[in-house]
Amino acid sequence: MLLYTLRRILIMIPILFLVSIVVFSLAFAMPGDALSGQIDPTQSPEYIEEMREELGLNDPVHIQYGRWVAGIVQWDFGRSVVHRMDVSAIIGERLPNTILLSAMSLIITYILAFFMGRYAGRNPYTKGDYTIQGINYLMLAIPSFVAALFAIFIFSFQFGLFPSTGSVGSGMTPGTFEFWMSKLYHTFLPALVLGALVTASYTQFLRNDIIESAQKDYVRTARAKGTPESEIYNKHILRNSIIPIVTLFGFDIASIIGGAVIIETIFSYRGIGELLISSIERRDSAVVLSVTLMLSVATLVGNLLADLLYGIIDPRIRVE
C-alpha cells in the first residue's frame, strides 16, 4: 500500500507542473490586465506604462511564468490590484467559509443518503422506494442554480426561515459564540442545496448495494441462524454496503468545487467560488490565477484520494 501511495503521489508532480502551465497561460490570455480595468482618467498613459514596466507585465511570458512559480514556492501568490491586499491574505480570509460550506453540505449528503438509501434498499419496489427514486430523478435533473433560486424563494422569502445572502450577520465580533452561530445559520441553506443535489447518486448507490447484498450467502446464513431481520440489515448488510461509498468522497471534492462556485455566487456567500467570479468580472488576474490553480490542485488531490481509497478497499487495484 505504501509503495502504491508513493507511486501515485510521484505521478502527480509532472501533472502539477503541466497544470500550472495551463492555468498560467489561461490567465495570460485573459483580455486586459488589472491596470486596464481601472484606468484613472487623471493618470497619464506614460504613468500606466511605467506601472506596467514596474509590475513586470511587459516581460516575456516565460520570465513572468518563472517569477510566478518562484513566488508560489515561497507561498507568495502576488498582490490583488482590486483589493490592494496580498492574494494569500484574501484566500486565507475566504477559504474557511468555503471549507465550512463544503463540510456542511457533505454531512447533509451523508445523512440524507444514509436514511433514504437504507429505506429504499430495505423496501425495494414499494411505494416508499418509488417515491425516493422519483426524488432522486428530480434532484439529478434540476440544475444547482435553479434549485438555489427555488430554495431562496421558498425558505427565505415565503417562510422567512433562513437569510438569502451573506455568510455571516452584520455587526458580529469574530470569535464569539454568536458569530459562529450566525455563520452556521447563514451557511445552512446554501449547504442544503449543495448537499441535496449530490445525494441522488449516493442514495442510488447504497440502495442497489443493499439489494444486491441481501441475496448473498452470508445473509442467508444469518437468516438461517434466526438472526432478527433488523439486525441482518443494520449489522450484516449495512456495514458491507457503507464501505464502497467511501470511495465516492474523492470524486465529491471535484463536484463540490463546481457547485460551490455557482451556489456561493447566488447566495453572495463570501467564499472562494464567489471570489473567483467577482475577480474574473473585475479582471483581477493575480486572484483568478491563484484561485484557479488552487481549485485545480484540489481536484487533483480529490482524484488522488479517490484512487488511494479504492486501493485500500480493493487490493487488486494496487497491482499494476
Next chain:
Amino acid sequence: MEAAEEIQLEKKAKKQSPWSIARRKLVRNKLAMLSLGFLVLVITMAYMAPLLTGYDPQRVDIINRNQPPGEGFLLGTDASGRDIWTLLLYGARTSLTIGLVCTAAVIMIATVIGSIAGYYGGLVDAILMRFTDFMMNFPFLVFVIVLASIFREAGIWALIIVLSVLSWTGAARVVRSKVMAEKENEYVMAAISIGSTPFKVIRKHLLPNVMTTIIVQATLLLAVMIVAETALSFLGFGVPTGTPSWGNMMTEARDPNVIRSYWWIWIPPGLAITFTILSINFIGEGIKDAFNPRSAR
C-alpha cells in the same frame, strides 16, 4: 412452398435484430415515450416560435416593465418589458441548439479519440489516454468559466467550442473500452486479414457495434451541455446578453428582489430547464434499458 416458408422465417429473423428488439422495448416504456413526446413538443415549439407569439424577443417596452402574468402578456414581462412567453420560446431555440451542436461535436471528438486509442492500443493508446486523464484533472466548471470569459466577445460559437473541447473525456474513455472489447472478436481479425484498412475496420465493423453505447452517452451529454450553457449564461459568461436563452432569462434573478417580487421572470425558464433535463434523462434511461439484453421489460 419451401421457399415461401424460408422467406417467412427470414422475415421473422430480421424482425429480431437487436435494433428492432430495442425499439419495441423502448416503445413499451411509457415514461420514456412520454418524455420523448415532451421533448419533441419543446423542440417543435422552439423552432416555430414566430408562429406562436406576436412579440419580438428583442423589443424593449419601458411602459410595460415587470408586468405580472395576465392581460396582453401570457406569462408577464421582464425588467425591460419583454414578453416572458416569447423569450421562453426563443430562449429554448438558443439553449437547445447550443446543447445539440455541443453534443454532436463532443460525440465526434470522443468517437475519433476513443476508437483510435482502442483500435491501435499500445503506444497510441497510452499517449491518448494520458492526455484524456490530464484533461479530466481540471475542474470543469471553473475552466469553462475562465475560458468563456476570455472569449466572451467572440459570441456563441466560441462558447460552443469551449464547452465541447472541455467535455469529451468521459465519452472518449467509454468508447475506447467498448472498441477494445469489440476488437477481440473474430470478425475483426477476418476483416483485417482480407486487407481492410484500419479506417474501414473502425467505420464499417467496430463503430456500428459500439453505436448503442455512443447513443446512450449522447443523451447523457445533451443534458449536461444544456445545464452547462444555462448555468454559464446565468452567471454572465455564456450567451451574449442580448440573445434570449433560458440561462440569460434567469440572470435577473441574481438580484434577491427579483427572486422575491418578480417570480414570473425566473420560474418559467427554471421549470423549462428542469423538465427538459428530466425528460432527456428518462429517454436516456429508456434507451439504456432497451439495449440491455438482461432487462426483461
